[in-house]
Amino acid sequence: MGIKGLTKVIGDRCPNAIKSNEIKNYFGRKVAIDASMSIYQFLIAVRQQDGQQLTTESGETTSHLMGIFYRTIRMVENGIKPCYVFDGKPPKLKSGELAKRLERRKEASKSLEEAEELGETVDIDKFSRRTVKVTSEHNDECKKLLSLMGIPYVEAPCEAEAQCAALARDKKVYAAASEDMDTLTFSTPVLLRHLTFSEARKLPIGEIHLNKVLEGLNFTMEQFVDLCILLGCDYCDSIKGIGPQRAVELIDKHKSLEEIIRTLDPKKYPIPDDWMYNEARQLFLNPEVLDPKDIDVNGFILLYFH
């Protein structure tokens, strides 16, 4: 789920935190990319006309490899040096969210079976895309491909987005490139959006600067994390009846979740049972990541630019 409505909040309240750039502006820059997210998109999107994935003769899926291959080439052609980051174990707090997703996939599988019995090709196509999940085989195959291409990758201990942000914070890369707004909450100083397909679709690349976001909202990083929790994140519930508008107002007025809990009328806005907001906050502020100092983000591709 990322952070619900965060893009809109930033767009509305801190428009100057977002810059639009041509891809040319990024020549020579290193960028961290969430690999699992990309693989997922390729598995869904890279299909033939009949909706089937691309496969080898023996039936093994190759859609994710095609996608990673061409996209990476495209980036390198433009002078961008990618470093892919793979997910590790999800944090325990995420299990509730993961259970929901599993449930959703099960429902899609049922709908898929029904559609297959009825021979509704449009529905078969739709639901089969919804049952997609990234396996460790997919990940391993992509790691091997990247090795062969001379592109660096990192295996994060936990959330890939957190590791991407850590790399950017430590100046190992210029930015984290992601469509997932969590990355900002993990304190990446710069977040790039639409990096991958901008050239094909003529969309400019969006560059979001965390310090401008904090300035625009007049929040500290801690307050920004609290805001993200109120908006809705993967790690804990949010408060019913509090959406983007009230969330920003509340943090503005009370400065912290503790103070909000203390003053909110529990009849109007009941606080969730066993609310793990502080644990979620710690995950964002001190995520489990590898020390960027120990990571080599230079593949041998770098040699071409030296």
Added chain:
DNA sequence: ACTCTTTCTCGAGACGAG
């Protein structure tokens, strides 16, 4: 009538020939 939130649904790549 209006504002805000919640829920539901949908969609997701890249290439090159013409």
Added chain:
DNA sequence: CCTCGTCC
């Protein structure tokens, strides 16, 4: 430019 078939 764009559309459309193809990628395995």
Added chain:
DNA sequence: ACATCGAGAAAGAG
């Protein structure tokens, strides 16, 4: 045993 997300429309609540 498990692994994604955002956007927008429509409906609902206060």
